[in-house]
Amino acid sequence: MKPRKTPPAPLLWAFFFLATGIGFAMVTRFSEPSRSALFAVTLFGFCFALGALFFAYINSSKYRLPSLILLLLAIMAFGALRLGIETRIPGNDIRQLAGQNVTITGTVVSEIDVKPERQRFDFAVDSVELGDSLYSATGTVRTYYYRGRPLAYGDRLRIRTRLQKPNKATNPFAFDFERSLSRQGIGVVAFVYTDGKVEIIDTSGGNWLIREIVRPVKTHIAATIDSGLHGGSAALLKGLLLGKGRELPASVRSAFADSGTIHILAVSGLHVGLIAGLAWLILSSIFRIPRWLAAIIVILVLALYAGVVGARPSVLRASLMFSIIVTGTAFRRPYNLLNSIGAAGFILLVIKPMWLTDIGFQLSFGATIGIAYLLPLFENWIPEKIRIKNFVGKWIILPLEVSIAATLGTAPFVAYHFHRLQIIGPIANLFVIPPLALIIGYGVLASTLIVVWKPLPLIFLYADWALLRYLLNAVKVFADIPFAYLTFPHLTPWWIALYYIILWGLPTIILRLTKSRWGGLVFLIAISLVLTVVRFAAETGFREEVKITFFDIGQGDCALVEFHGGREILIDGGMPGNAVFAVEPYLRARGLKKLDAVLLTHPDADHLGGIADLYGDFDYDVVYVPFKNQGSELYDNFLARADSNELRIELLSKGDTIRGFPEFNVLWPDTTAVSRAGSLIANINEASIVTMLEYGEAEILFTGDIGFPTEKALAVLGDSIDCDVLKVPHHGSRFSSCSTFVAKTTPVMAVISVGAKNRFGHPAPEVIDRYSASGSTILRTDRVGAVIVTIEHDSIFYECNNNSQGGFSVTDQPTKTTYVHN
Incomplete structure (x- = not known):
């Protein structure tokens, strides 16, 4: 038996080159003269290539390949031109x-x-x-x-x-x-x-159609659901049928994400296919209307459904594809799935080039191309009598193949956007997709039959209630499985491109090397190794000697210190609610699930809040605190959670070192601020943990919210507080950064972690004046965003989120005033 191959798909190549041109234009950002030149190149390329192709097909085949290459390059140029037109801002915008x-x-x-x-x-x-x-x-x-x-x-x-x-x-x-x-x-x-x-x-x-048809239909479906379901069941069915998954509770969305089934909450090809299949079945098999008329009605139904769920790129892709397939079926014409995908992608990108950056667009096309390309190749490794004629093959192996193909097709995009890859997803989908088909079918039937007799849809809605309960429980079971997903650090576009090149060529290479049925296992092992190598390479590519990220956490403090070799310590976490948006994406992009240590300088809400928020989503080995008896509700609740989860809470005081982090020396609090038993004596701010990070010749001082009394006590230490980088005490409060302290620390760079337009007036003008007079480079997180400091040998470099950057040697002294403010 000849190995089965994927059919040629010229429209898919046209789609790829159009997308490449758009992506290239996004990176290069052509100027207006460049767009004019691009238009001329595009027009010439199209005309010449089409003419050459016509000549080649009439006279000689040897010109076909060069002509096709020229045509594809013209399409690429057209993609760049189309983006330029789309992003051009008119004068009256x-x-x-x-x-x-x-x-x-x-x-x-x-x-x-x-x-x-x-x-x-x-x-x-x-x-x-x-x-x-x-x-x-x-x-x-x-x-x-x-x-x-x-x-x-x-x-x-x-x-x-x-x-x-x-x-x-x-x-x-x-x-x-x-x-x-x-x-x-x-x-x-x-x-x-x-x-x-x-x-x-x-x-x-x-738009009249949206106002008079689409919106009433959407309202009607929502009202039908509410007539028979309530609470979480109604919300989940609306999420599945109407694309309102974002309105579900965060815990429910997290369960779907961790189980690898989050895609069913985003209306896409799966939902559109079920709607199209149900409509085609009713029209052609039950009512037996002419196939051409059934095709027209199905296309109209898909257009209506696309409008109801918001005309997302993934829905439009699926609707266009199924419209092409249904039309071919109606006229008994064979269809090429890859060509259908290419046609849909080409049309959508011509309409709106910026959809190329849409997550739904990328995942939708990645999944469908993965299925269309890999599934025929998988058939070479599974005997037909098992795949089709056997119950296990038809209902387990074939759906598993589809799920694996979709997972492989979307793997790098999922890893790029969500920094995780659900390895349990293909198996979880075996238990989730079949009931989903019934849930959507029953929901559509209920919304239709309610017009005939109001009590009639309750039968289907009650059935949906039972199926929804099963679905949610199944998702939670898979989400709770240990190692259900792998964390991924941030991937560059080059790694993504390399993965897809390997995914495209690997099955063909394996088929040429072996005809054995074990080829499928070889392929899965090989592609798993590729993902492992990509993950490892991306992770190791992050490691500088020492990297310190001062987050823009609003009015608060938060810094992450990362050491080469994979040690991380988080110092403070900012106000409650802020770290989820400011810090968590960074930790996930680093591929981190656990922090080796957390240092809470003192338990004020603007330092503790984020530490409490992140705990649960991330594991902590140990949390260091200055004392345990402060008694605020937020601190008491955090200590209670830590105790119930057996999280180690350890006290730090002057002279201590941090286990696993010998680079840190603890300078404060001493026994005048916190008793030897760990009880607060002084003002809470004056009991902040103060630490000096020493790496080689570089010195970075973290100060919490200390004020004048503690600063003067530390000034007695003399050169022990001299530093290259200073985290300015208490967000630049007028009750901190006294002249003596500034003179003793002499920082080359002073980082002020502060919220924009805060009610405290931080940083105080006189504090700015003191550091400016000392010659320090001043970086405020409310103006430059996050500040990333890296230490490499005897040099310190900084880069801010607003793209300002600089560097200096550890032997430099502050001699020039630099105030980075925009």
């Missing part, structure tokens, strides 16, 4: 008015995201008032409307507000709001706090 007070008129063009006290929506602007003048305008504003009257899609509004640029990410690997909105074509945001600033002009704007 509303983004030009960021930072100004304006009155804008336009239409609500998105669903209203309703939360307590506020509504969020996208507002398409068509005119703007500046002073007494009215101008036409274009663009979309992400609008947050607080304590106002209810709004709806299609409302025409007149809004008085101040336009603002979205916030950029201020910490490495953290969510970038500005970039996220930019991908959606949105460049400004508005916050409206007064109802009187919003005037409803009309309620019949927006």
Whole structure:
């Protein structure tokens, strides 16, 4: 038997080259003259390549390959050109008015995201008032409307507000709001706090189809679900059927993520395929209408469903693919799955090139290409009588093959975006996908039959309730399995490209080397080794000698110290709620699940909060504290959690060393601040743990929230507190950083961890003046974002999240005033 191969797919290659051109343009950012040259190259390339291809097919085949290569390069150039056109900002775009007070008129063009006290929506602007003048305008504003009257899609509004640029990410690997909105074509945001600033002009704007058909259908489905289900079951069914998975509790989403089944909460090809299959079955097999008419109705149903769930790229991809497949089936024409994928991808990227950066787009195409490419190759390793004609093969082996192929197709994207790879996912999907098909089918039938007789859908909704309970329990079981997933450090695009090249060529190489049925096992072992090598290489590529990250944690302190060889210690954690967004993404990007040590300088909320928040998602070997008797509710709760989980809590005082971290010397507190028994004597800030990190000749001083009394006590130590980098005490409070302390520490660089526009007035102007007068380079996290300090031999380098950077030798002295502020 000849080995089965994947069929040729020229449209898939066209899609790949179009995506490559778009990606290249994103990196290079062509100027306007470059776009003009690109247009000329694209036009010439298309015309010449098409002409050469026509000539080659008529006269000689030897010109076909060069002509095809030229055509693909022209498509690549077209992708770059299309992105340039898409991202070009016209002169009357509303983004030009960021930072100004304006009155804008336009239409609500998105669903209203309703939360307590506020509504969020996208507002398409068509005119703007500046002073007494009215101008036409274009663009979309992400609008947050607080304590106002209810709004709806299609409302025409007149809004008085101040336009603002979205916030950029201020910490490495953290969510970038500005970039996220930019991908959606949105460049400004508005916050409206007064109802009187919003005037409803009309309620019949927006797209007629969305307003009169799509939204009523969505409301009808949601109301049907609510008529028979309540609480968590209703929310989960809405998440599965209507794409409202983000509204589920964090614990539920975490269980789906840890079990490798999170994809079912994001409406995609699986859901669209089930809807298309159910519609085709009812129309062609039950009602037996003509196949061509059934195909038209199925395509319309898919278009309606895409609109109901929000026209996400993954849904549009699946709808286009199934429309192509259904059309081919209706006219009894064979279809090429890879070509269908390529056609759908090409169309979507031509419509909106920025979808290339969308997570759903990447995962959707990665999964479908993985299935379409690998599944025919897997057939060479599993006998047909087992795969198709055997119950185990049909209901276990074949679904497992599909799940493995989808997992391999999406592995690097999952690792890149979520920093983990669920190895239990393929098996978990065997228990999750079959009931999901019934859940969606019953939900659709209930929403349809309620029109005939209201009690009728309750039968299907009650069945869905039982299936949803099973689904949730199955997901939790798999999520609780130890080693259900592997953590992955941040992958570069080069590692992702290398993986896909290997995934593309490896099955073919194995088939040529062996015809044995063991080839499948060889392939899985080989690709597992590739993933292991990629993971290890990415992890080891991170390790400098010493890296210290001072996070922009808001009004608080938080720093992570990483040593070559894999030792990490977290010093403080910032206010409650902040570390989840500022620190957790970084830890996951590093591939960390456990911290070797945590040092809490003192238990104020702006230092303890993040440590308490991260505990649970990350393991701590030991937590060091200055005392245990302070008695705040937050600290007492954390100590109680630590005790119940048998987490070691150890006291640190002057003269101690930190186990496993001999580079740290503890300088404070002494017995005047904390008793030998570990009881607080002094003011809580004055009992902060003060440590000096000494690595080679480099010295970095961490000071907590000490003030004048402790600073003067430390100044007696003389050269023992002289340092190269200083974490400025107490966020630059006017009751800290006295002249004596600044003179004794003489830092070349002073890092102030402080929140923007904080109510305390930190840092105080006089503190800035003292460090400026001493010649220190001053870095404020509220202005430069996170500060990353690396120590390499006798040199110290710093890089801020706003791209400012510099370096100095440990032998340098502060002689030049540098205040980095933007």
